[in-house]
Amino acid sequence: MSGDPPCWLNQFNDFSMTTALAPELSDYLAKNDRRAHDELFAFLRIPSVSARSEHKGDMTHAAEWLASSMRTAGLQTEIMPTGGHPVVLGEWRGAPAGAKTVLIYGHYDVQPVEPLDLWTTPPFEPAVRDGRIYARGSVDDKGQLFLHVKALEAHLATRGSLPVNVIVLAEGEEEVGSGNLAPFIERHRERLRCDYCVISDSSMFAPGLPSILSSLRGLAYFEIEVRGPASDLHSGIYGGAVVNPATALARIIATFHDEHWHVAIPGFYDDVRDWEPRVLKEMRALPFDDERFRREVGAPALDGEAGRTTLERIWTRPTCEVNGLLSGYTGEGAKTVLPGKAMAKVSCRLVPDQTPDAIKRVLTAHIERVAPRGVSVTVNALHGGLPWRAEMRGPLVDAARRALAGAFGREPVITGEGGSIPVVGDFERILRAPVLLIGFGLPGENAHAPNEWMSDENFVKGTRAVAMLWDELAKPAA
Numbered sequence: 001m002s003g004d005p006p007c008w009l010n011q012f013n014d015f016s017m018t019t020a021l022a023p024e025l026s027d028y029l030a031k032n033d034r035r036a037h038d039e040l041f042a043f044l045r046i047p048s049v050s051a052r053s054e055h056k057g058d059m060t061h062a063a064e065w066l067a068s069s070m071r072t073a074g075l076q077t078e079i080m081p082t083g084g085h086p087v088v089l090g091e092w093r094g095a096p097a098g099a100k101t102v103l104i105y106g107h108y109d110v111q112p113v114e115p116l117d118l119w120t121t122p123p124f125e126p127a128v129r130d131g132r133i134y135a136r137g138s139v140d141d142k143g144q145l146f147l148h149v150k151a152l153e154a155h156l157a158t159r160g161s162l163p164v165n166v167i168v169l170a171e172g173e174e175e176v177g178s179g180n181l182a183p184f185i186e187r188h189r190e191r192l193r194c195d196y197c198v199i200s201d202s203s204m205f206a207p208g209l210p211s212i213l214s215s216l217r218g219l220a221y222f223e224i225e226v227r228g229p230a231s232d233l234h235s236g237i238y239g240g241a242v243v244n245p246a247t248a249l250a251r252i253i254a255t256f257h258d259e260h261w262h263v264a265i266p267g268f269y270d271d272v273r274d275w276e277p278r279v280l281k282e283m284r285a286l287p288f289d290d291e292r293f294r295r296e297v298g299a300p301a302l303d304g305e306a307g308r309t310t311l312e313r314i315w316t317r318p319t320c321e322v323n324g325l326l327s328g329y330t331g332e333g334a335k336t337v338l339p340g341k342a343m344a345k346v347s348c349r350l351v352p353d354q355t356p357d358a359i360k361r362v363l364t365a366h367i368e369r370v371a372p373r374g375v376s377v378t379v380n381a382l383h384g385g386l387p388w389r390a391e392m393r394g395p396l397v398d399a400a401r402r403a404l405a406g407a408f409g410r411e412p413v414i415t416g417e418g419g420s421i422p423v424v425g426d427f428e429r430i431l432r433a434p435v436l437l438i439g440f441g442l443p444g445e446n447a448h449a450p451n452e453w454m455s456d457e458n459f460v461k462g463t464r465a466v467a468m469l470w471d472e473l474a475k476p477a478a
């Protein structure tokens with residue numbers, strides 16, 4: 001998607017500000033604004049594409065650059081090996097006795113940049129146009145990670161201390177599935193022990209409207225292979241006598257949904273837990289314009305599971321999607337062939353309390369039931385992650401509400417998200433610490449696509465918001 005960001009926001013009342021950033025932090029951030037931008041641009045110039053082996057050196061460079069920047073901010077910093085790209089760990093543990101410990105997570109790796117010809121300016125030469133910082137990784141997630149470093153620096157440079165103990169954990173493999181991170185967290189469970197986790201790797205609902213993310217969907221990704229004859233056959237000589245694997249796969253896929261777009265795999269919804277009415281109510285109050293959204297995605301019409309609004313379908317309901325199909329002849333002209341095999345990539349987005357394992361079981365059993373005779377079918381699970389839903393109460397959320405309202409001049413809204421950040425579930429499971437997701441991206445930001453951008457205003461206000469967050473969190477409960 002490209003072009004102007006959609007503005008789903010109609011009208012919001014101004015929120016009367018009750019919280020302001022401490023003057024010394026505000027002055028420091030204002031005075032050092034140019035330097036913060038210059039440094040961010042230097043970070044963005046490093047092509048840290050985790051998926052590509054030719055960028056292995058750039059990954060090391062990015063980790064070293066980040067470690068040095070965190071050290072300058074006043075953190076004790078270490079680059080720690082994993083089975084893949086390293087973790088950069090920053091620590092500051094000088095808070096007064098009894099203070100909370102907060103773990104800030106982000107990632108310094110970025111998605112590949114192809115197709116290059118669709119970028120207006122090169123992906124690793126940051127450019128500012130219309131208040132947007134264009135570069136691969138600007139919003140996902142270097143800009144959002146770096147603003148946390150700058151907020152910590154403001155505290156440490158002006159006061160020599162922070163009101164909370166801080167651990168910054170920056171990984172280099174988020175965009176390739178975070179496969180080494182859960183074992184890393186397990187291994188360093190004691191060192192990473194914390195009261196709260198905070199992540200900025202998501203988006204606000206609309207420009208000017210700060211948002212607290214209350215949910216992420218999980219993921220269960222499969223490859224389905226249908227095998228028929230030992231090799232491709234002449235479709236005239238053999239067609240009619242041998243089951244066609246492409247047709248068999250199409251028949252299997254057609255059983256995944258009923259005519260109302262409910263997933264028709266028996267047991268699929270068994271573990272779905274109802275949404276908390278309070279959170280659903282806040283979601284329904286969000287000013288979302290279906291027609292604007294339809295135009296943004298360029299589809300002839302919006303449709304999906306019957307009886308649900310668009311946002312509910314994306315944020316609160318599980319799905320089963322075909323991600324790719326491969327079979328037979330797809331080149332120029334015609335070729336009369338009966339393919340020997342067919343393959344589909346299928347992924348399910350999950351909601352609490354579904355798990356990738358349970359979904360694998362029901363999907364595999366269903367496919368075994370519906371697969372036509374004359375072909376053999378295998379279902380192979382690729383990666384997955386648990387869904388997540390926040391408690392949305394407690395001192396951290398309260399502090400975030402105040403800090404976001406103070407920085408943006410508006411009470412934040414509670415949003416959901418259709419995408420996945422698998423490590424969120426790992427943090428809660430292994431560290432038993434609640435996670436707060438406050439993202440500063442915007443709709444239409446082109447994450448993972450050409451012309452990725454981050455709003456400069458959100459970089460600045462996001463830094464102020466998280467600087468305020470630590471003071472707010474340390475305030476005694478009212």
Ligand code: BES
Pocket residue numbers: 140174175176177201202203219385417418419420421422
């Ligand atoms: N940062 C995104 C996920 C995201 C986007 C969260 C917008 C909240 C708002 C992340 O980089 C991503 O793309 N995740 C993948 C999952 C992963 C296992 C490949 C996804 O959701 O497809």
Ligand code: ZN
Pocket residue numbers: 107140141174201
């Ligand atoms: Zn990301």
